Amino acid sequence: MEKRTDKNSYTLLFATAMVIVIGSLLAFIASSLKSKIDENKRIEKQQNILYAMGVHENGNGNSTVAFIEASNVAGEFSKYIKKQIVITDLDIVENNDAYLIDIKKEQTKAKAGGKRQLPLFIGKKDGKTYYIVPIRGIGLWDAIWAYVAMDENMTIQGAYFDHQAETAGLGANIKQRFFMDDFIGEKLLDDNGIFKGITVSKSNSDPKNDDKNDNEVDAIAGATITGDGVSAMIKSDLRLYQPYFENLKKTN
């Protein structure tokens, strides 16, 4: 005897009901949690920007990344970040929500021939000025991005890297301090002031990164493509800010 659950009509009915029930359940959960998730993402951006300019709770001798507490972020962010600007060609506009600009959208816009908005955050800590910019590129599996803090000579003062889905233990290590901290002190320009970027290199035989003038940092073993992605995004995205820094020098 054919079972009730073997009938085509039952199968169709079940499939329809399942799609409706699970679909609305997921939609309900997603929409009720959306505001909280967006808020978390916003706080994370502020934490990343502050981390790049050295405002963090890393402590001494500790090798893990420690952001400042989520509950203190808003206060610290307005304390350290003095100005947020958006650069479009040579137009510079102040915008206090510049950190919310979606770099992915701007990159797509630029590809389609539009004008890309370049956000830049100016922070001050202990009398020193930091210029922090967000960059974004492609790793092995998915997107990688970073917040890079520079001084007025485009020398790296700090960086925070992150990724969507790089391989754990390999490419994912770009967000580890042993990789990120290597960038501190590296120069984006060569001796003649021409933009060179920083290459993640497998052959610089400088694992401790003592040489800060070689425009190179030591690569992670087993993470060639992620490392190349880091080099590429530094070259393509940070280069766009060079005119701003040149203007800055002229006006000073």
Place this chain on the structure above:
Amino acid sequence: MGLLSSKDSKLISDPLSDDNPITIQVLGICSALAVTAELKASIVMAISVIFVMGAGNVVISLIRNIIPSKIRIIVQLTVVAALVIIVDQVLKAYSYSLSKELGAFIGLIITNCIIMGRFEAFALANGAWRSFLDGIGNALGYGLILIIVGFFRELLGSGTLLGFPVLGDPIEKTGLYSTGYENNGFMLLAPMALIVVGLIIWVQRSRNTDLIED
């Protein structure tokens, strides 16, 4: 286990040894290969799978009599996917830093063939409580192997455990490295996961010859 009858407790203990999903049934190899380059990722993946498998087995077991047999695989897949998305969203909202840690693993859970395997082989034919135990047991058996593999790969590949340098500093040449020892970078690459799993299978079968097939 006083709480469980001997039949029930076998559901938990069998997958840990004689019926291990990885070493005996050779399932879930893909994720065992992907996440075991470091111990922490292995542990996180093990915990996530324990949760999804326990809950998924219960859900499938509860609706097993109304699932149309023609589309049962699709139904199972939908249940796993829905569970994983719910976990992902809730973590993002309430424990953002943990969800950042998990990142890519969340998606990998869906593709874990042990989960579909247990739905198909056990939950479709057994009650909710027994299915729950079976799910937890198999996830533990899977997690155990994952953690063993992760332990050796991280120790021999990076010289660290859970990120802590336990063998000294390879650059400063302290600890074990002062004797000329070097990390084996090959341990970090996927093929070594399979070789380590193979070694575990060898050890297990040589200790229990009943497991050897002709």
